[in-house]
Amino acid sequence: MDQGEANLSALPRAEPRGLGSLHLWLAATTSALGGFLFGYDWVVIGGAKPFYEAHFAITQPQVQAWVMSCALVGCLLGAIGSGPLSERIGRRPTLLISALAFAASAVGTGSAATLHEFVSWRIAGGVAIGMASVLSPIYIAEIAPAHIRGKLVCLNELTIVLGILAAQIVNWLIAEPIPATATLGDLQDTWNALYGWRRMFEAAVVPAVVFFIGLMFIPETPRWLAKRARWDRAHAVLASLGGSEYAAEVVSQMRSAFEEVAGNVAHTSRLTTRIRPVLIVGVTLAVLQQWCGINVIFNYAQEVFSAAGYALSGILFNIVITGLTMCVFTFVAIATVERLGRRALMLFGCGSLSIIYVLIGYCYHIHQGGVLLLGLIVAAIASYAMTLAPITWVILSEIFPNAVRGTLMAICTASLWAACFVLTYSFPLLNASIGTSGTFWFYAAVCMAGFVFVFKCLPETKQQSLEAIQGLWRS
Numbered sequence: 001m002d003q004g005e006a007n008l009s010a011l012p013r014a015e016p017r018g019l020g021s022l023h024l025w026l027a028a029t030t031s032a033l034g035g036f037l038f039g040y041d042w043v044v045i046g047g048a049k050p051f052y053e054a055h056f057a058i059t060q061p062q063v064q065a066w067v068m069s070c071a072l073v074g075c076l077l078g079a080i081g082s083g084p085l086s087e088r089i090g091r092r093p094t095l096l097i098s099a100l101a102f103a104a105s106a107v108g109t110g111s112a113a114t115l116h117e118f119v120s121w122r123i124a125g126g127v128a129i130g131m132a133s134v135l136s137p138i139y140i141a142e143i144a145p146a147h148i149r150g151k152l153v154c155l156n157e158l159t160i161v162l163g164i165l166a167a168q169i170v171n172w173l174i175a176e177p178i179p180a181t182a183t184l185g186d187l188q189d190t191w192n193a194l195y196g197w198r199r200m201f202e203a204a205v206v207p208a209v210v211f212f213i214g215l216m217f218i219p220e221t222p223r224w225l226a227k228r229a230r231w232d233r234a235h236a237v238l239a240s241l242g243g244s245e246y247a248a249e250v251v252s253q254m255r256s257a258f259e260e261v262a263g264n265v266a267h268t269s270r271l272t273t274r275i276r277p278v279l280i281v282g283v284t285l286a287v288l289q290q291w292c293g294i295n296v297i298f299n300y301a302q303e304v305f306s307a308a309g310y311a312l313s314g315i316l317f318n319i320v321i322t323g324l325t326m327c328v329f330t331f332v333a334i335a336t337v338e339r340l341g342r343r344a345l346m347l348f349g350c351g352s353l354s355i356i357y358v359l360i361g362y363c364y365h366i367h368q369g370g371v372l373l374l375g376l377i378v379a380a381i382a383s384y385a386m387t388l389a390p391i392t393w394v395i396l397s398e399i400f401p402n403a404v405r406g407t408l409m410a411i412c413t414a415s416l417w418a419a420c421f422v423l424t425y426s427f428p429l430l431n432a433s434i435g436t437s438g439t440f441w442f443y444a445a446v447c448m449a450g451f452v453f454v455f456k457c458l459p460e461t462k463q464q465s466l467e468a469i470q471g472l473w474r475s
Helices: 022-055 063-068 069-091 091-110 115-143 148-173 191-200 205-215 222-225 231-242 242-267 268-291 294-299 301-305 311-339 342-367 371-388 388-398 402-457 466-472
Strands: none
Touching: 022 063, 022 069, 022 091, 022 148, 022 205, 022 231, 022 268, 063 115, 063 402, 069 091, 069 115, 069 222, 069 402, 091 115, 091 191, 091 205, 115 148, 115 222, 115 388, 115 402, 148 191, 148 205, 148 311, 148 388, 148 466, 191 268, 191 342, 222 231, 222 242, 222 402, 231 242, 231 294, 242 402, 242 466, 268 388, 268 402, 294 402, 311 342, 311 371, 311 388, 342 371, 342 388, 342 402, 371 388, 388 402
């Protein structure tokens, strides 16, 4: 019997089983639209890259790296600010601010007249991504019953990959056909370089407006309401999600959990000792999710597939294949997260990526491209999509105490975006210094180190209430 099964007694006795209420799924899906915009805005630049680089005549590797990674500065700022802001004004109002930021950045990036304006609006879009990356999983975790919390938080990852897929398809559909013999130097005066990349960014306005309108009709989370001592409203929200008996039991658990934290606040050393290990685990997993290396395949698809022997005309289609793979295997994560647990999936992801990266690196080393290399890249994306991509967000959304979840989640997400900035900025430099093969072997070593860390330090949290997980770290 594993640790998750041993703690099933910590679940609310009156908790509904099954798949939850329609109200619950509508609220979770609406919040997860932040993930859709996160995915779209994050990946749209990959398909637009050859066209805006031709438009702005970007040729220096350092400038290319900065333009690709500048949004991560905004992601870092948005993540850092969203935690304290959501603790003060609530999860839902902060998500509303992120929706407005998504819409504004989409219009601004698409209308940028200079490279400076383009970079500024990409940073603004990064702020929106950073806010949504913190708040969407927190919102879902704080409204979800324990027995389906993993599935619902994985719903946020599903919308992220749907956003990624949407960006890839939109890029593919908007871009005019490119001759097979075309090079980057041939693109400067084409429709793609003059207007096409602008339409790719501007398309995000539509889901941003839908996200904003949907947020107007969902409630604040009961955990945030409880933290503000609005117990009647917290009870009402829980009752609408799972029934009155369930609401009464969860409110009782929340009262006990908040009283425990309040007692610890009076003993700062005790509180610090309690929080430090879980924060270390959270930050390490956040960094691992980025330094496992998958994002370079999305952000530098042009370089990765060019090195594999594909012409420019086939790269956008290959990017769509990777997006479809992410989407399909996220459903595998949703189907297995409550059955296999968080820990087993994270171990499988780290181990399988290590092996696949060794093989990818070897293919680049012997100049083996084509279908074999594409198949290995797709296998790596499939492994990531069912493990590290969604499960990291599930873990981060549930392991922290209710009273400080927003702040600690913000710290971990800021660490994630800082790691992503270093990853994105360093890839061209690593690729130039140790080659594509050496770069993937480096990521294989990172994944193996992650395997060891998860095996030694991560407890299982499946099927446990947020309040039970808060007590788990005492042991």
